Amino acid sequence: MSVRILYFASLRERLGKREEILDLPEGLGTVEELIVWLASEGREALREVPSLRFAVNQEMARASDPVLDGDEVAFFPPVTGG
C-alpha cells in the first residue's frame, strides 16, 4: 500500500524533506509500526524527537491507530503556536 508522509518543523529540517510518498511493506498496520519501519529506513530522526506527535488524514492520532492505503500521515514535534 502507498501512503503520503509529511514532516514538519524540526523534524522536516533534520530529515531534509517535507513529504514523500512511500510503498509500505506487507503487514504494516499501525502508526507505531510505520514509525519503526521508517526509522529502520534511514529516518532515525523520528526516534529522536521528544514527544513525537502524529496525525492521520489531518486528525491527531495515537500510535495504535491504523494506517490504510492512501492515507496522509504527518509527523511533528509538539505544537508551539499562539
Place this chain on the structure above:
Amino acid sequence: MPVRVQLEDFDLSAEVAALRAADPRIGAVAAFIGLVREVNAGSQVSGMFLEHYPGMTEKALMAIIAEARARWALFDALVIHRVGPLRPTDPIVLVAVTSAHRGEAFAACEFIMDALKTRAPFWKREETPAGHRWVDARAGDAEAAARWSGESDPGPKA
C-alpha cells in the same frame, strides 16, 4: 470563515466591527492578541518564523471554535493566526468572540487560546544570537488547556 491563517497583519478594529455586524443582541466582545516578544527562554529574539500544516491547522481551529460554541452561548467567534516571518512586537494571533454577557465571552476567548496552544499545528522557529532554534512546547500550556476538561462552570455572568 471564522478561521484565517495568513501572512499579513490584521486590523483589530475592522475585525471586531465585522464580527459584531451591529447585532443588538451582543452585549460583550472579548478579544485577545498574542505578540512576538523580544526575549524568550533567556535569549534575545531578533525574529521568528511560523510554520503550519495547511489543511489540518484550519480544521483544528474550526474544531476548537465548535467546542467553544457548544460550551458557551456565543454569537460568533474568530481566530486569525499569522504564519511566515515575524519580528518582535508583531501581532501573531487574534481570538475574538461575541456573546450576550462578559462571562461567556471571557471564558470562551481564554478556552480557544489555551486549546490553540496545545492542539493547533503551528511551530515557531526563533532567530537568536546563537542561531535559529525551534521553540519547545511549555508544560504550562498543557496545564492551561487541561484546566478546561471536566470543568462545567461557564464563568461569572455579566
